[in-house]
Amino acid sequence: MVLPRVIQNLIDEFSKLPSVGPRQAARFVFYLLNQSKEETEKFAKKLFVLKKIKYCSFCNRAMESTATHLCDICKNKDRDRATICVVEKDTDIESLEKTKRYNGLYYVIGTEDEKKQLERLKTLIEKIKKSSKKIGEIIIATDATTEGETIALYAARQLAELKKAYPELKITRLGRGLSTGSELEYMDEDTLTNALLGRK
Ligand SMILES: [Zn+2]
Structure with missing residues (x-):
């Protein structure tokens, strides 16, 4: 069975994730496909904002984008x-x-x-x-x-x-x-x- 290209492309992307094989990747994609448009958009938005994350300038830990350069642990006196x-x-x-x-x-x-x-x-x-x-x-x-x-x-x-x-x-x-x-x-x-x- 040949899957529509958009589906196959997304399966290929999910397959790149750690510990995810093609079968599991396909399950993810079909799960998303069955979600409402709103749910899928919410999911996509969360992925999109992921790259706005900042890293603590001391410990390299990922943190919310804030005005400070240090995470809550490094800042804690x-x-x-x-x-x-x-x-x-x-x-x-x-x-x-x-x-x-x-x-x-x-x-x-x-x-x-x-x-x-x-x-x-x-x-x-x-x-x-x-x-x-x-x-x-x-x-x-x-x-x-x-x-x-x-x-x-x-x-x-x-x-x-x-x-x-x-x-x-x-x-x-x-x-x-x-x-x-x-x-x-x-x-x-x-x-x-x-x-x-x-x-x-
Ligand atoms: Zn830190």
Whole structure:
């Protein structure tokens, strides 16, 4: 069966999304096709405004477009500014925040590609060097997947440069009570709390 081109085009687009195969993509498209015109327009509008999102100038977290350059976490005076937790993506911040056991700052390095991650790590190093505030600890909180492990080792190597200038700086990683293959965003709060408290 050959589908009308507009439908096939949209299926192809949805198929590009992470973890979405062509069959699931087709289900999405036919679902949308059966929605009212108003519903579809609302959906399209939400997609459209997505690109208006801004990024925090310190931690790279996505935030509402506001007059400030910092997100609500970076702006919050009650947060511990001497601790920075390096994560891969924004949703990892949500997971760590839910544990209510972490009160430091975050830094998102992204998952796009190694080059971008390296750039972001370098930017973080520069920011720390330029900052008048002393950083006591950097926690590397990546997924317990092969990919996450690679990023963690890579980040530790890059950040080790800072240890020369700041010998008392601690670079830690989440406790390895995490089962192999687990991603931060799917971890329950207890597991994540233990990983956070067991960091070394
Ligand atoms: Zn921020």
